[in-house]
Every structure is written in C-alpha cells, then in structure tokens.
Amino acid sequence: MLEMLNYPFDNNILVKKKKLKKLLLKKSKFLEKNIAILGGSTTSEVRNILELFLLKNGIKPNFYESEYNKFYEDALFGSDALEAFKPDVIYIHTSNVNVIKYPEISHTRQDIDTLLENECNRFEQVWSGLQKYSCAIIQNNFELPLERNLGNLDFYNEHGKVNFIHRLNQKFSVSAEKIKNLYINDINYQSSLLGLEKWYSREYWYGYKYALSFDAIPLVAHNVAQIINAIFGQSKKCLVLDLDNTCWGGVIGDDGLNGIQIGTETAIAEAYSAFQQYAKDLKSRGITLAVSSKNDHANAEEGFLHPDSVLKYKDFTAFKANWEPKFSNILDIAKEINIGIDSLVFVDDNPAEREIVSMQVPMICVPNVGSNISEYICHIDKNGYFETVSLLVDDANRNKYYEDNKTRADEEAKFQDYGSFLDSLNMRAEISTFIPIYMDRITQLINKTNQFNLTTKRYTFGEVEGAANSENYITLYGKLEDKFGDNGLIAIIIAEIKEQMCHIDLWLMSCRVLKRDMEQAMLDALVEECLAKGIYTIRGYYYKSAKNAMVSKLYEKFGFTLLEQSGDDTVWELKISAAYKEQNKHIKRERGLDE
Amino acid sequence: MSNIKDKIQEIFRDIFDEEELVISEETTADDIEEWDSLNHINIISAIEKEYKIKFALGELQAMKDVGEMIHLISVKSS
Numbered sequence: 116m117l118e119m120l121n122y123p124f125d126n127n128i129l130v131k132k133k134k135l136k137k138l139l140l141k142k143s144k145f146l147e148k149n150i151a152i153l154g155g156s157t158t159s160e161v162r163n164i165l166e167l168f169l170l171k172n173g174i175k176p177n178f179y180e181s182e183y184n185k186f187y188e189d190a191l192f193g194s195d196a197l198e199a200f201k202p203d204v205i206y207i208h209t210s211n212v213n214v215i216k217y218p219e220i221s222h223t224r225q226d227i228d229t230l231l232e233n234e235c236n237r238f239e240q241v242w243s244g245l246q247k248y249s250c251a252i253i254q255n256n257f258e259l260p261l262e263r264n265l266g267n268l269d270f271y272n273e274h275g276k277v278n279f280i281h282r283l284n285q286k287f288s289v290s291a292e293k294i295k296n297l298y299i300n301d302i303n304y305q306s307s308l309l310g311l312e313k314w315y316s317r318e319y320w321y322g323y324k325y326a327l328s329f330d331a332i333p334l335v336a337h338n339v340a341q342i343i344n345a346i347f348g349q350s351k352k353c354l355v356l357d358l359d360n361t362c363w364g365g366v367i368g369d370d371g372l373n374g375i376q377i378g379t380e381t382a383i384a385e386a387y388s389a390f391q392q393y394a395k396d397l398k399s400r401g402i403t404l405a406v407s408s409k410n411d412h413a414n415a416e417e418g419f420l421h422p423d424s425v426l427k428y429k430d431f432t433a434f435k436a437n438w439e440p441k442f443s444n445i446l447d448i449a450k451e452i453n454i455g456i457d458s459l460v461f462v463d464d465n466p467a468e469r470e471i472v473s474m475q476v477p478m479i480c481v482p483n484v485g486s487n488i489s490e491y492i493c494h495i496d497k498n499g500y501f502e503t504v505s506l507l508v509d510d511a512n513r514n515k516y517y518e519d520n521k522t523r524a525d526e527e528a529k530f531q532d533y534g535s536f537l538d539s540l541n542m543r544a545e546i547s548t549f550i551p552i553y554m555d556r557i558t559q560l561i562n563k564t565n566q567f568n569l570t571t572k573r574y575t576f577g578e579v580e581g582a583a584n585s586e587n588y589i590t591l592y593g594k595l596e597d598k599f600g601d602n603g604l605i606a607i608i609i610a611e612i613k614e615q616m617c618h619i620d621l622w623l624m625s626c627r628v629l630k631r632d633m634e635q636a637m638l639d640a641l642v643e644e645c646l647a648k649g650i651y652t653i654r655g656y657y658y659k660s661a662k663n664a665m666v667s668k669l670y671e672k673f674g675f676t677l678l679e680q681s682g683d684d685t686v687w688e689l690k691i692s693a694a695y696k697e698q699n700k701h702i703k704r705e706r707g708l709d710e
Numbered sequence: 711m712s713n714i715k716d717k718i719q720e721i722f723r724d725i726f727d728e729e730e731l732v733i734s735e736e737t738t739a740d741d742i743e744e745w746d747s748l749n750h751i752n753i754i755s756a757i758e759k760e761y762k763i764k765f766a767l768g769e770l771q772a773m774k775d776v777g778e779m780i781h782l783i784s785v786k787s788s
Contacts, residue, residue, distance in 0.1 A: 130756045133727035159748045319751070322770045329755040 120171050121482060122497035124333040128164060135167050145175035146347065151202040152178060153186035153241075155209035156326035164332050165206075168340030172349055173457075183324065184213075190241040197248075204343055205245055206253045210302065210326040211260060211280060218274045227273050235286045242290070242297055251346045253298045253339060254291075256284045258306035258327075261315050298342050298504055302327075305334050341499035351480060351500040352454050354397060355445055357463035358408035358415055358436070362394075362426065363387050364488065367418040368410055373552045378423030379603030380556040386488040391425035393492045398430055402501050403452055405433040407444040407461070412436045422552065423601075441468055442475040460500045462491060537632060537701035540597040544633065544702045546606075546640040549583035549590040556604050557592055560625065565662040567634075568623040569655065569669065574609070587612050589644045593637050595628050595702070602628055606637050616652040617645045635699035638673055642695050651691055659683035673698065714780045721756045725749060735777035753779075761787045 117138060119125040128135065150165070152158050162178055169176045179200040181189045186207055189197055214234060218227045238254070245252055260276045269275030284303055291297045306314040309331055316328035327335065344350050359366045364376025364383045376384040377391070398404050404426070408415055415436030419428045428434070433451045435444035441463070449456045457478040463469050464486045473481040482494040495501075549557060558576045565571065574582075582588040593606035605625035611618045619641075624634055645653060655670040657663075659682070667685075671677070675687035715733070723731045726744055739745040745753075757779065758764055763786040765773075773779050 126759055127724075129752060130721060130724045134724070137727070160752070318765065318767055318770060319755075321767055323747075323751050325751075329751075 117171070118483070120167060120337075122494055124337060126330060126333075128167065128333050129160065129329055132163055132167060136170065139167060139170035142170075142173070145170070145173055146349075147175045147177070148203045148343070148347070149200055150176045150178055150343070151181075151197060151200060151205045153181040153189050153205060153207045155184055155186050155207075155213035156320075157183065157324045158208050160325070160329065160332050161208060161336055164336035165339055168337050169343060172340055172344045174340075174343065174347070174349070186213075187237065187241060190244040193244075193247075202248055202250050204251045204253060204346065205248065206300070206339055207241065207255065209255050211257045211276075212320070212326045214257070214279075214283070217276050218279055220274055222274065224273060227279070231279070231282055231286070234283060235290070238287070239290065242294060246296075249296075251296050251298060251343075252294075253300050253342055254287065255300045255302045256287045258302050258314060259311060261311050298346065300335070300339050300342060302335060302338075305338055306331065309334055337499065341502040342504065344499075345502040345504045350502050351402075351460045352458040353403040353405055353432075353448070353452065353460070354394060354495070354501075355405045355407050355448060355459055355461045356394065357441075357461075357465070357468065358406060358410055358418060360464040360486070360488075361462060361491070362391060362406075363418060363421070363424070368414045372417055372421055373555075375418060375421065377421050377425075379601055380423075380553075380559075383488065384423070388423065388425055390488060390491050393495070395425050395430065397501060400503070400506060403432045403454070404430055405448045405452070406431050406435060407441045407448065408436045409438055409441070410436040440471065440475075442472045442479075445472065445479060446476065460495065462495065464488075464491075534701065540599075540631075540701075542595060542597045542631060542702040543705060544596075544636050545594040545705050546591055546636060547706055549579065549592055553592055553604055554579055554583070557607055560604065560607060561621065561623065564623040564625065565660065566626050567629065567666055568621075568660070568663050569619065569666055570621055570658045571660045571663060572621050574621070579609075582609050589617060589641065589648075591637060591640055591644070593624075593633060593640070595631065595633055597631075606633055608637055608641055610641065610653075612648065612650060615650060616654055617641070617650050618654045619656060622655075632699045632701045634669070635673075635697075636702045636704055639697045639699050640704065642691050645691060646693060646695070653689045653691060654678075655687040655689070657685045657687070714783050715776070717760060718757065718776060718779060718783075721753060721760065725752050725756065733776050735780060736775060738775040757783065763787055 116131070116135065119128050119131065119135065150169075152162055158180055162180060166176055166178070179197060179202065181194075186209060215237070216230055216233070218230060222230070242252055242254070257280045259280055263269035263275070263277055265272060265275045269277040272278060287299055291299045314327055314331045316325065319325040319328060341350070356362055364387050365374055367375055377387050378384045379388065394404060406415065416428050416434070418424065419426055433448040435448060437444070445459060445461060446456065449459060456476060460480045460482065461469070461472055462482065462484055463472070464484065466486070469481045469483065472479055480498075480500060482498055484491045484494045554576060558574065558579050561574050561579065583590050589608070589610045589612065591608040592604055594604045595602045595606075605628050607621065607623050608619060609621040611620055622637070624637070641653070645651070655675055657667055657670065659667065667683070670685070670687035673689070675689045677685060678688050679686040715735070719731065719733050722733055722742075723729055726742065726749070739750065754765060754770060754773070761783055763783070765782065765786075769782055773782065
C-alpha cells in the first residue's frame with residue numbers, strides 16, 4: 116500500500132491517507148521538525164499529504180497553518196502562535212491567484228514594470244519579515260494561467276498574463292540566488308508536468324478556495340517534501356545499477372560486447388544511452404554511482420568498453436559483479452563508500468531482484484522501474500531521490516559562466532554564411548575501416564538507404580564481412596558528432612582495388628547528415644587510403660534508381676570526369692596525387708578505434 | 711442504487727478509516743463526527759474520481775446527505 120507514495124503517484128492517496136499515515140507511523144525512528152504553512156489559498160489537504168511524504172522520508176512534522184490567505188499578514192506583522200511554534204521550515208503556498216494586479220491593456224510599459232516591482236516587493240517583504248525565525252523558507256513560484264485572453268500574444272506581449280508570470284518567476288529565481296535560506300518549489304514545472312487542465316479546478320477554487328485540483332496535491336506535496344529532505348541532508352547519495360537490460364540492452368555474458376544494445380544504432384540502444392547519460396549527469400553533480408550485477412567481473416567491466424558506452428568503468432566508485440545475492444553486495448557498497456544504507460537507490464529491470472533487495476533491506480530505495488528502458492529515468496527523476504538545494508560546482512564554474520555568456524553574445528552577431536554556421540557546429544567525424552562491432556549497423560544501413568546511395572547495391576552480413584577482411588577492398592564507415600549530439604554511424608564506402616584502380620562499388624550516407632560536408636570528408640578519407648596503397652585512379656559509378664536522383668551529379672561536383680554514359684547510368688574517374696586538396700572544410704576528422 | 715450506496719460506503723470507510731462504518735440515504739454530516747467541511751471535499755473528490763463525473767458548482771453546495779449524493783451520481787453517470 117505504501118507503494119502509492121512512489122511515482123507515479125496514485126490518486127487514491129487522498130482517500131487512503133488515514134490508513135497510510137497509520138502504516139507510516141509504525142516506523143520507529145523519526146526526525147522531528149516544525150513546519151509552518153503560510154497559505155494564499157486553502158492548504159489543509161496539502162498539509163495532510165505533505166505529512167505522508169515527510170513521514171515516508173523519516174521526518175515527523177508538527178504543523179502550523181496560517182489563517183486562510185494570511186501569509187502576508189503572518190509574515191509581516193508576526194503572530195504569537197508562529198513565534199511560539201519555532202518553525203524549522205516555513206512553506207509559503209501561494210499561486211497566481213495571489214497576484215494582486217495583472218497588467219491591463221491601457222497600461223504603459225512603465226506601468227507594467229511598476230506592477231511587477233510591486234508584486235516582487237510584496238514577496239520580498241514576506242521573506243525578510245520571516246528572517247527573524249532563522250529557518251528555511253520554501254516559496255512556490257507561479258503556475259501559468261489557464262486562459263490566455265490575448266491568445267499566443269499573451270506570451271510575448273508585456274500586457275499578457277503569461278508574459279507577466281514568466282517575468283515574475285524570473286525575478287523569483289534571482290531572489291532565490293541571493294537569499295541564502297530561500298528555496299523555490301517549482302509549481303510552474305509541476306503544473307506543466309501534470310497539464311494545466313488537470314492542475315486547475317475552477318469548482319474547487321470557487322467552492323473551497325483551493326488554488327489547485329486534488330489531482331495536483333500529491334505532486335506538490337511530494338516536491339515540498341523532497342525539498343525539506345534536501346534541506347536536512349536526507350536526500351539519497353548513491354545510485355546502484357544493475358547491468359544487463361539496465362545499463363545496456365541484452366546480456367553481456369551471452370551476447371558479447373558486439374551484441375549488447377547501446378549507442379545510436381537502434382531505438383533501444385538510444386534509450387539505453389539516454390539512461391546512461393542521465394546517470395552520468397547525476398555523477399557530475401555529485402551523486403556516487405555503483406554497480407551490483409550478477410555477472411563475471413571481467414564480462415561486466417568489458418561492457419563499459421563499448422565505444423558508445425556513455426558510462427565508463429572508472430565512473431563507478433564501487434563495482435560488484437559476482438554471483439552473490441545483490442542485497443549483500445549493496446550492503447558492501449554502502450560500507451565501502453562509507454554512506455548510510457538509507458542513502459542508496461537501486462535500479463534493476465528484474466522485478467524478482469527488486470523484490471528480494473527491498474524485502475531483505477527495506478531501507479534501500481528500490482523504485483518500481485518496470486522493464487521498459489524508456490521509463491527508467493522517469494522513476495528516478497520524478498521520485499526526487501536526489502533533490503538538491505545547491506551545487507558544489509557553482510562557485511568553481513561561475514567564472515566560466517561569465518566567459519560563456521560573452522561568447523554567446525559574440526556568436527549572435529555571426530553566421531554571415533553557411534560555412535561559418537557549419538563551423539559553429541563543432542563537428543567531429545570518426546572515419547575508419549569496418550570493425551566487427553559495427554558490422555550489424557553497416558549491413559542494416561546498406562540495405563535500407565535509398566536516397567544518398569550511388570549504386571544501391573545490397574550486401575549480406577557475410578559479404579560485408581568478406582569485404583572488410585579482404586586485402587582487395589577499402590572499406591570505410593563514418594560517424595559524425597556535433598555540438599547537439601552524436602548522429603551515430605551514417606556513412607559507408609566499399610571500394611574494390613582492381614587493376615591498380617579503386618572502384619567505388621558502394622557509397623551511401625544517411626540523409627540526416629546531408630549538407631554537413633560529411634560526403635567530402637568520406638572522399639578525403641578514401642583518397643588517403645588509396646594514396647597509402649599506391650593507387651592513383653578512382654572510378655565512381657552512378658546507377659540510377661527510383662530514389663537516388665539527388666546524387667546523380669555527385670561525382671561531377673567533386674571534379675571527377677565523365678568516362679561513360681549508358682542511359683542514366685554513368686561512370687566517372689578522378690586522378691589523384693599527393694597534392695590532393697581536402698574537400699571537407701568544416702569537420703574535424705579522427706581515426707577510429709582500430710589503431 | 712444500492713450499488714452506488716455500497717461504493718459510497720466504501721469511500722466513506724476509506725476516508726474516515728472506519729472499516730465497520732455503515733451509511734444510509736439519511737446519513738448527514740451530523741451523524742459522522744469527522745464529516746466536516748474539509749472531509750466533505752474529500753468525499754466529493756473521491757466520488758468524482760470513482761465515477762469520472764464532475765459536479766457543477768450549484769450541485770456541490772446542494773449535497774447535504776447521502777441520499778442526495780446517490781441521486782446526483784445516478785443522474786450524472788447514466
């Protein structure tokens with residue numbers, strides 16, 4: 116039943132709250148905290164559900180609630196009851212119904228700026244009025260309005276409510292940067308996550324003065340609980356991962372390094388890469404990573420040698436791959452990195468393993484991530500295990516931030532031509548002879564590419580392998596990365612060396628990297644290979660198909676001369692020498708992994 | 711009708727956490743000590759969720775006893 120309090124939060128939490136509370140109170144050790152809620156609307160149910168989430172986190176709250184919509188008065192003029200209460204945390208539950216005055220059409224820009232200032236001042240007064248309690252202050256920002264009187268213009272015209280709310284929120288984040296004990300509960304995000312139509316209930320506002328629907332309450336209460344958790348240092352510190360079908364698709368022990376799914380070559384592989392990236396990002400902000408997996412250590416470690424693996428072996432502070440029960444490995448991990456058992460989150464695709472771990476060591480958080488890789492991140496993220504109220508790296512990075520801002524400003528002025536745009540993409544290509552790990556992807560790409568494909572020859576896996584292993588062939592694959600990410604393996608050349616000439620049997624490229632200079636880079640690499648083999652003539656073939664008209668002039672464009680023509684099919688030739696000038700000007704070319 | 715009453719009774723039992731609670735059409739807020747205005751909203755919200763209906767503003771004010779609730783549910787969910 117307590118499962119209800121995990122993402123995705125069950126709506127029945129509100130109905131079952133009494134029973135849930137009884138269950139939660141069975142735990143023996145609690146941290147007791149005084150939480151004052153100052154509301155700009157009705158807060159009773161927010162308080163009730165917040166209590167559940169806090170109890171679940173091991174915090175037993177005593178509550179103080181302001182009179183209805185008396186947050187301003189309580190903060191500014193004080194209240195004996197609040198003073199006697201000695202709050203550890205003050206939560207100001209306000210929302211856009213508490214904005215006193217929105218812009219009107221007749222207002223000038225200056226009027227609206229004044230409105231904005233007034234609104235902010237009112238909250239700044241609240242925060243400074245509360246400083247005498249020397250406690251943490253959690254403040255809601257603002258959710259977007261449900262209606263947009265000006266339609267889409269509401270966003271970008273200063274008279275719009277949407278525009279006004281955005282500006283207010285911006286001001287709040289600046290204030291939270293400045294005021295050390297001020298924390299923002301981001302209901303702007305929470306409401307968009309839920310959807311504004313679900314977030315609002317007009318009936319409950321008019322009828323009971325709830326500024327949000329009951330559907331929204333668990334989400335808000337949970338977020339506040341996680342902030343409180345973070346303030347008192349109770350957030351989780353370590354993410355323990357299973358490997359097979361958790362960090363990559365497939366079983367490394369059975370499928371081998373070439374068989375596991377990771378990278379950009381398939382949908383599933385992409386999803387695993389995204390998951391690894393999420394974990395890596397957690398690590399770079401200070402969360403410790405560990406592995407607990409049933410595997411031979413050597414196999415497990417090998418998985419992270421995959422060229423597309425985002426995570427590397429060294430990213431893990433503790434690495435337990437063996438055949439011991441996972442819970443005992445996880446207990447060892449906690450000991451090894453010297454953190455409490457209740458600081459661990461364990462992610463495993465196998466429901467049986469999850470069950471055993473949470474039965475054996477209930478203090479470990481084991482989210483029910485299911486077995487669908489595309490949902491793992493949600494369960495870690497939305498449960499807020501790793502909520503944080505500050506970043507250690509902030510100070511170190513501040514200087515860099517200013518530098519970056521300067522570059523950004525400079526960048527705005529450029530892009531007079533396409534070439535400088537390409538340069539701004541920071542493209543890097545890996546071009547190299549076929550290697551076993553990419554054979555599947557290469558075969559797949561050969562058999563499905565139709566547009567940028569000079570000959571549209573199809574190859575079996577065996578034929579691809581044959582060409583790769585033959586002295587008489589030059590094989591090249593190309594991968595392209597830019598500042599927006601990895602495009603994966605997207606270009607292929609297979610050429611046969613015959614009679615001291617290089618014949619391009621196959622040249623294809625995925626259309627997603629068109630107009631990036633990638634074809635130029637591939638040609639440059641081919642020329643390089645030829646020169647190394649003492650070949651000075653390259654023959655190119657264009658066989659017209661229903662779909663490849665886009666490359667009919669490719670060889671012409673690259674300075675090849677026409678040798679033969681029969682119908683629409685053409686044969687081209689290029690003489691090369693050491694004086695060959697590289698065609699690609701915008702991509703930094705790197706060799707593959709085969710050295 | 712009795713079907714609706716059973717469902718409502720279940721909701722009441724959950725909200726008031728009283729496994730033995732029995733309600734009738736005549737049951738009003740005066741009969742259940744904890745049935746205050748705040749719990750009233752909880753009951754309404756649980757019913758709305760259970761039957762995937764939405765009470766209009768006027769209806770919210772009108773529901774004074776269980777009988778009226780049953781009547782409104784049967785009208786709105788039919």
